[in-house]
Amino acid sequence: MTTRAEWPLWEVFVRARRGMAHVHVGSLHAPDAEMALRNARDVYTRRQEGVSLWVVPAAAVVASTPDLQGAFFEPAGDKDYRHPTHYSVPEGVDHL
Numbered sequence: 001m002t003t004r005a006e007w008p009l010w011e012v013f014v015r016a017r018r019g020m021a022h023v024h025v026g027s028l029h030a031p032d033a034e035m036a037l038r039n040a041r042d043v044y045t046r047r048q049e050g051v052s053l054w055v056v057p058a059a060a061v062v063a064s065t066p067d068l069q070g071a072f073f074e075p076a077g078d079k080d081y082r083h084p085t086h087y088s089v090p091e092g093v094d095h096l
Contacts, residue, residue, distance in 0.1 A: 004029065007029040007030055008029065008030070009028075010028055010030055010033075010040070010056065010057060011027050011055070011056045011057075012024070012028060012036075012054070013025065013055075014040075014044055014054075016050055040055050
């Protein structure tokens with residue numbers, strides 16, 4: 001049996017309402033996914049803050065680093081057609 005110190009780290013994401021995105025709220029240690037989900041429910045949604053929970057092994061998360069910020073995101077800079085500045089808004093359309 002593994003000790004608590006050997007339990008893997010899990011990242012916890014909560015969705016506050018239907019239609020909203022899941023948001024990272026914290027981390028916890030648990031022996032398996034089921035226990036991580038139960039612990040996340042108890043720790044992060046005590047006051048009914050969420051309608052959905054995700055738990056992801058921290059070892060499975062892959063992220064960019066701030067050191068590579070410029071080089072990693074530069075290719076998107078030459079795709080200015082992705083920005084709404086090239087499109088005209090029709091009359092009568094107030095909320096886009």
